[in-house]
Amino acid sequence: MNFSTIHASRAAGESCSPNATVRGRGDWRAFRVDRLRLRSPNGPRFTPREPPGDSACVLSAGSNSLDEPAMWVARLGVPFEVHEPPELVEHIRALGARLTDAARRHTPT
Numbered sequence: 001m002n003f004s005t006i007h008a009s010r011a012a013g014e015s016c017s018p019n020a021t022v023r024g025r026g027d028w029r030a031f032r033v034d035r036l037r038l039r040s041p042n043g044p045r046f047t048p049r050e051p052p053g054d055s056a057c058v059l060s061a062g063s064n065s066l067d068e069p070a071m072w073v074a075r076l077g078v079p080f081e082v083h084e085p086p087e088l089v090e091h092i093r094a095l096g097a098r099l100t101d102a103a104r105r106h107t108p109t
Helices: 067-075 086-105
Strands: 003-012 015-022 028-030
Touching: 067 086
Parallel strands: none
Antiparallel strands: 003 015, 015 028
16 A cells, blocks of 8 residues: 555554555545555655644653653654643643743844
8 A cells, every 4th residue: 555645643552553544535544554565755745744633633642751742742843732640731831831941132243
């Protein structure tokens, strides 16, 4: 099966499933990572397209620290909301304040 584009991955217990469109079908499907095979980068090219729906999704993940999910979602480069746990909400709020303060104190050279 040839993917048109892999959009995102979702964690489900111990496994991770990429969500992708399938060339010629146009629908979105989830695939098992252990069944995927590496292809040569010289294969056919694709045109990126918008994800289905309102482009919103819910990320549910575990972590060994509050820094890991905070930095991971920040690096995505898209707007996001944190709903829970309250400790993560506060951690991101404090991290945002530190980053904003650092940017405010920067004087261009």
